């Protein structure tokens with residue numbers, strides 16, 4: 001009897017180990033793309049998401065966790081050896097330090113694998129057995145690179161025509177002045193010349209940079225790598241600019257036009273296509289982050305431009321209609337989130353309103369791109385709260401304020417901050433009707449001071465004695481639930 005018991009327990013162990021290995025082998029992986037323009041909040045988002053998942057708390061709207069079906073969440077080596085690893089530990093250390101700081105900006109693609117051990121929901125349990133594994137591969141990549149994908153469909157001539165027309169739009173013309181002057185002096189038929197190529201690319205890049213600054217906050221800016229080069233900066237594939245098409249016979253091979261067209265094509269072949277094939281085409285789910293408050297603050301032109309960028313982005317996710325999509329057999333993205341980040345710059349009474357505004361911009365973009373094929377949702381969130389809330393009195397009025405410590409060097413009117421002083425600001429109210437918020441009249445008014453102040457991250461508190469601090473967030477769990485909740489059902 002004893003022998004039998006021993007035998008059977010080791011047999012059971014073997015069996016359990018075999019099941020483990022099988023589960024590991026067949027553990028599905030979900031690739032989640034996290035993108036957005038520089039400073040939109042990707043690094044902070046991923047760090048907070050992973051930290052909150054691993055701590056297993058403070059995510060009440062993430063159903064698998066709320067239902068207590070997640071047994072364990074841990075980091076594992078990522079599947080792609082050639083992609084830098086996302087520096088989760090470094091970023092977390094900064095955010096949870098005694099003197100917390102925002103992590104440094106990244107200018108590259110990176111990846112992180114998070115593995116979930118979970119119990120399937122009641123429906124699936126009978127079919128699948130007790131415990132399951134799922135890998136979540138989070139891919140952080142610059143939104144600037146995403147906005148390049150539509151270029152795959154354009155010839156040099158088409159892209160030039162579009163770019164030059166855009167630079168001449170009244171909202172962009174002031175920023176484009178120098179560039180347009182350079183263009184006026186440049187003839188497509190002139191002999192090719194490396195110095196002209198370099199100088200033109202530089203002036204064109206300066207124009208794109210001006211468009212990106214807070215004051216303008218434009219989103220449609222190509223070529224994206226001119227702003228976010230990754231590791232290819234300075235190569236000839238990056239040294240080109242749009243040109244006015246010469247009429248009449250095709251310009252000769254040694255013309256500036258031919259040189260620029262060749263480089264544009266190299267940029268597509270050596271930069272955009274590999275990104276598409278190696279990264280973009282392998283994603284299952286996507287979240288696009290945008291600093292919507294800054295865009296709204298910059299005014300109607302910036303909002304219109306965000307809408308244009310969002311339709312362009314949606315165009316990239318359309319199945320089967322892009323000729324270049326057929327070149328690679330990709331996975332299909334079936335859920336897309338647009339998220340307005342830094343919602344902690346508003347009082348919580350305004351979070352729904354911010355979400356409604358982004359929802360309306362998304363709706364317009366969907367209509368404009370005639371988009372079908374994936375579910376799209378808009379959320380307003382803060383990955384890491386930098387503010388608290390308070391009420392101020394002004395006469396008989398009670399003003400809902402946010403309270404935080406502006407970063408050293410930030411200014412509000414004539415006041416400069418030292419990074420220590422706490423400030424309560426009434427950030428203003430967004431209109432209840434999102435259509436009103438997007439009306440030119442309202443956007444013209446220039447609403448809130450709070451958005452022009454960046455806050456230091458707060459000192460994060462631990463939930464229990466001796467535990468490590470938890471990053472507090474706003475509505476991160478709701479976005480997460482839509483992005484991956486169903487994959488853990």
Ligand SMILES: Nc1nc2c(ncn2[C@@H]2O[C@H](COP(=O)(O)OP(=O)(O)O)[C@@H](O)[C@H]2O)c(=O)[nH]1
Pocket residue numbers: 036037038039040041042043044045102103104105106341342343344345381382383384385386387454455
């Ligand atoms: N108040 C607040 N600021 C944020 C939040 N997330 C990001 N930020 C700010 O935005 C900056 C850029 O964020 P980061 O994640 O580095 O952007 P990335 O370039 O898209 O990776 C940070 O340094 C912060 O100043 C947030 O949840 N709340």
Ligand SMILES: [Mg+2]
Pocket residue numbers: 042043044104105106107
């Ligand atoms: Mg980053």
